[in-house]
Amino acid sequence: MTVNFTAFNSIASGGRRGRLDLSHRTVETPVFMPVGTAGTVKAVPQDILESLGAEIILGNTYHLYLRPGHEAIRRMGGLHRFISWPHAMLTDSGGFQVFSLSALRKISDEGVRFRSHLDGSSHVFTPEHSMDVQIALGADVIMAFDECTEYPADRARAEKSLRYTMGWARRSLDHFRAHRNEVPWFEESGGRTQSLLGIVQGGMYRDLRRESAERLVEMDFDGYAIGGLAVGEPREVTLEMIAGTLPLLPRDKPRYVMGVGYPDEIELYAKMGVDMMDCVLPTRAARHALLFTRDGRINIKNKQYAEDQGPPDPNCDCMVCRRYSRAYLRHLTTAGEALAATLNSIHNLAFYLGIMRRVRSELETAANAG
């Protein structure tokens, strides 16, 4: 398998500047990946994502499988072409949404039977099926099928969950290796394929996390994710799990922490050596009137902003902060105008992407000085 990652600068705390060479784009790391659930980063058009400097976005396998369907997307040339995003993409395995959104789940060694949250129809996801769906969608980076262990989970439950995830990881890898040439853009990319990442689980048990990491590394994935975090545990525990797991993962492959986090967290984790992160927080918070600023979070609906002519974040030079006032964003938000979600989301994404741009530059400076 191809290893498409170069880490070329490291600092003492483990943080590193790197580069992911993917089929549709080279991605500078550490990177924050906006979440484009159903083929859209909610409320934000693709050209604006480009102008914000987003290099890679996520798609959710569960949502796209149910609607419009992975075979329809394959027939249209894959997800990149369907949503007109010629840059890098990553899809999750579908596991997380199956466990968080669908009803009447039945888990076995084989996989998961569930009912759609849209119409109640019955479906089965197995590791093989998750690979088939993700190959049809054709994202540059795809994820092994896993069970995201809930929190809290007692030890017996975490062990059982990990057993599923480890067995499914092996089957995901075998099926991917046998079918990776079926990706829609295989020919036009000159025979390049997707990269498959394994996911470390194990609940909040360090020894289970270690066992999970060691077994995945033995299987030799293209990179490794740490999943099952930010599921309700205290943030010190999240940090402990990340700190305990990172040293177990190969330095020459990308390391991805799924579903994190607040602005200070993504900066901290990046400086510890996490290369990739994704989170719905900037866009979801934006739709709930919460704006991230250099001075902390503000609720733009607050009355104090009713006639505030200042920019949403005085330290931000994004297209929203350059043009609009807090008073106008407050008006749009309280009036329920569609534009509110768009403008609030653009600012929050600019804020998150700006943090990672600064961290990359700090990692370069620190490594050069060291």
Ligand SMILES: [Zn+2]
């Ligand atoms: Zn801004």
